[in-house]
Amino acid sequence: MLVCLLRPFIGFQQNIINKIMIDTKALRQEQIEKSRLVIRHDSFSTTPNFTPKFIAGADVGFENGGAVTRAAIAILHYPSLELVEYQIAKVDTVLPYIPGLLSFREYPALMAAWQTIKQRPDLIMVDGQGIAHPRRFGIASHFGLLVDTPTIGVAKSRLCGEHEAVGDAPGSRQPLMDHGEQIGVVLRSKKRCNPLYISIGHQISIDSATYWVEQCMRGYRLPEPTRWADGIASNRPFFEQTIQKSL
């Protein structure tokens, strides 16, 4: 009982300590160095001509007031987009949320989940930015590099860059620009919903990234891979129930 009450408090205190202890400057330097390794063009399995067999979605959620990080990877069959496998991993949270350093907070849990999945997806959609990042190394690029698999960054809001207003009609898009460089595409995926921020993660071009996100849309704001990963990682009742029925 006492431990239960103290756990959130301990987690909170640990975050404060970590924030003081971590060398954010070193992490930023690491991003700058690793961003040079990110491949910004299509791999053999990411062009629109190639039909992928499995597409995965990856996302994380938190428990115990942030003390525990819960990662979910959902594997969907393409083009049916039916869920064929999912895995959840829980690890102790290692860092607080710091804008621009999100990947260091989330990748340990994602890697733990990745090591337990049996299918090898052709493509992974990650909840967060790819190269649409101050140092061109968001969570989608970081994770893609670690698992040596094509990834796309599918974020729900903007981290950096600017863009013109996106049209109201679904399918409307605008390039996301930063200092004269296109770092992504802002896409209106659904009526009356905020747009998606799509960017290169790893081993894919921005055109193919946008193409595959659109191929995975099924009437919701998010493409199916990240929609499932998000639902599972966030413990949304609907997904729990649907999973029980399908398997």
Place this chain on the structure above:
DNA sequence: GCGACAG
């Protein structure tokens, strides 16, 4: 100095 700031 001030505001912005993925999840």
Place this chain on the structure above:
DNA sequence: ATCTTGTCGC
């Protein structure tokens, strides 16, 4: 991200 009731629109 998470906590959390009602509410607006299709």
